[in-house]
Amino acid sequence: MAENEQLSNESKINQAEKEVINAIAETMDLYGITPSIGRLYATMYFKQNPMTLDEMKDELGMTKPSMSTAVRNLQEINIVRKVWQKGSRKDHFVAEKNFFNYFNRFFGGKWKREADINLFAIKQAEDQLLEVIENEKDDEHLLERARQDLEQLEEYKQYCYWLQQLVDSIESGEIFDFLPINNSGR
Template sequence: MKNEEEILAHSRDMMISAIAQTMVIYGVTPSVGRIYGVLYFSTEPMSLDDIKTQVAMSKASVSNGMRELLETEMVIKVWKKGDRKDHYVAEKDFLKNFLSFFIKKIRHERNLIIKATEQAQPNLEKIATNSEDKQLKEEARKDLDLIKESYSYFEWTMQLANAMESGEIFNFIPKNPEKKEE
């Protein structure tokens, strides 16, 4: 039986490593990906100390990684009867994780650009309207045109985020497409 236990542990380690590597694609560090992978395969809620032991990282690193996973809603804090420590479980629905992650990224991108636009646009409009320098005036107009052109992109990405959040996107791309009969 020991051999089967080792094979199971090895198989889980391979999957945890693969999860950690794929999370790098989305800008998450491998160590945070490993924390998620350990929680994903855990059948019980885990404390920071439990996780620390499994991933061989410092408690501070695990705590920081956990904070990142909580912010992206890939991990949920749970109460465990008889224990004062915080415990965590992984959200095991990859599709839910994917949607949540991208909705936040899309909205964050839009907010950054909108804030910059709100600060830059009045200055560009003043230059485009009042400058004595024809070249500066033309450059300011071109910059304003670029900003205006970006609005359609941000409107589209917000529609995408809203469709992802509401589930409307599944009307176009079903979660479980029926297998076509041949």
């Protein structure tokens, strides 16, 4: 009976892990990752030791070149990293297990890029629009259009500054003062 109970408990653990693996795989599109690559990350998440490409291939039934591409994609978004294993010439990889760290690096980096690129473009546009306002003497329609564009850009600029503050608060950890990490699950 103990053997059957052990098998049943192992089956329950496998089923629990499978539930989460499927959910993670399904939602990885948020990060630009396909479900199959998401399944690899989620599988690695439950592994307590780093995995080689061969181990990944065996676990997921994919080809080694597919595993290599998948790992590279996961490395690019900083959710998997290569680790050194003493006595082994093979590459070993480990999944990021702290989702708050991952959230910070992934979304913080994307939002910072969005704010920086758009603030630069807004500055360029403002300079051109101000030049139109200073130099246009005859066409009231163009003047009004330039003024309206400047007003809209001012609102857009506020969003970009807010986004920069959000990124700063994530990077500094200050965001957790406003949105504390609690373990109560709501």
